Amino acid sequence: MSILALIAQQGELKSSALEAVSVANQIAQKADMQLIAVYIGPPLADQLKRLEGFGIEKIVVFESEAVTYYQNDICVPILQKLVTEFDIKVIIGSATSIGKEVCASIAAKLDAELIQDCIEVDWDDGLQAKKPIFAGKIISDISFTNMPAIISVRPNILPVIRNREGAPEIIKREMPHVPHAKSIKNIVREAKSGVELTEAKVIVAGGRGIGGPENWPVLQELCDVMGAALGASRSAVDAGWIHHTHQIGQTGKVVSPDLYIACGISGAIQHQAGMRNSKVVVAINKDPGAEIFSSCDYGIVGDLFEVVPLLTKEMRKLLS
Numbered sequence: 001m002s003i004l005a006l007i008a009q010q011g012e013l014k015s016s017a018l019e020a021v022s023v024a025n026q027i028a029q030k031a032d033m034q035l036i037a038v039y040i041g042p043p044l045a046d047q048l049k050r051l052e053g054f055g056i057e058k059i060v061v062f063e064s065e066a067v068t069y070y071q072n073d074i075c076v077p078i079l080q081k082l083v084t085e086f087d088i089k090v091i092i093g094s095a096t097s098i099g100k101e102v103c104a105s106i107a108a109k110l111d112a113e114l115i116q117d118c119i120e121v122d123w124d125d126g127l128q129a130k131k132p133i134f135a136g137k138i139i140s141d142i143s144f145t146n147m148p149a150i151i152s153v154r155p156n157i158l159p160v161i162r163n164r165e166g167a168p169e170i171i172k173r174e175m176p177h178v179p180h181a182k183s184i185k186n187i188v189r190e191a192k193s194g195v196e197l198t199e200a201k202v203i204v205a206g207g208r209g210i211g212g213p214e215n216w217p218v219l220q221e222l223c224d225v226m227g228a229a230l231g232a233s234r235s236a237v238d239a240g241w242i243h244h245t246h247q248i249g250q251t252g253k254v255v256s257p258d259l260y261i262a263c264g265i266s267g268a269i270q271h272q273a274g275m276r277n278s279k280v281v282v283a284i285n286k287d288p289g290a291e292i293f294s295s296c297d298y299g300i301v302g303d304l305f306e307v308v309p310l311l312t313k314e315m316r317k318l319l320s
């Protein structure tokens, strides 16, 4: 019986991959199962060393430039075969947009139980998980009743713990030829959107208070100085000031950075559903009665067009 950890990549190993492997290691130890990992992507030779210390017995590696970008119809048949070959009982991946797609697809193929976006995973005579529901107001306790069971873990929530000796055995496999309907040649990213929101350690987010799309550079400059990702409220998105991929909240992305700086955001419950797991929240709002002040760690009552440039200036001094 084994656990399979899915190693996410985007040209390099994603930090969420290490979190998923770390969770898989803890479950493998408690459930006394062997830990197998699978990597499907472009050659990453040196980086696979980062997967030492998690008790992975084997990493099955399918390297090809053809899967630099994730392709469901290539990856899912590979995973399906590994489940049989290694008698996989639990699959653990990351709750990134691609990770959730992989987990859902393999769950459908295996007719397996699936819980996405878990914030805690444990083994106590069976697999258990915690998952926020109702916009994060309730944490549900879930026990799996059947195997195989599949879990995706919310990025940036669980610690990366290396507590085992030894390097994994690397098993290189030929990329199977799978006829597929589409192939992705390139993904064009928006300029300056380098840091993926769901995995960002720092997020600077703007709402209706930024006043118009011409004012994003004020927040973008702070993002650049702090290496932060740029987020937005739904009002800013609905106004057409920024693409929906930046939206945080109930109908946007759920994020859990170390630091969340909300600028000109009132703090509606639907927005908080997406960011209330942030470790430290700083709110900048000119209305002292804004809802966001009742749930932030540090509140600055002021005009964001005065406060943010000052913050940027101080951060530049501190971080340079």
Ligand SMILES: Cc1cc2nc3c(=O)[nH]c(=O)nc-3n(C[C@H](O)[C@H](O)[C@H](O)COP(=O)(O)OP(=O)(O)OC[C@H]3O[C@@H](n4cnc5c(N)ncnc54)[C@H](O)[C@@H]3O)c2cc1C
Residues within 6 Å of the ligand: 206, 207, 208, 209, 210, 232, 233, 234, 235, 236, 247, 248, 249, 250, 251, 252, 253, 263, 264, 265, 266, 267, 268, 269, 270, 271, 274, 284, 285, 286, 287, 290, 302, 303, 304, 305
């Ligand atoms: C089903 C449903 C789903 C939803 N999903 C989401 C979601 O996913 N994400 C989301 O964000 N919302 C969502 N909403 C919308 C949500 O209810 C709020 O309408 C929205 O979050 C408000 O956005 P805002 O805070 O940017 O705008 P507002 O509520 O208009 O707040 C703007 C704030 O900016 C402040 N401000 C103005 N000028 C300045 C300035 N110069 N300096 C400093 N502060 C200033 C104001 O004091 C105010 O507090 C959803 C709503 C529904 C009904």
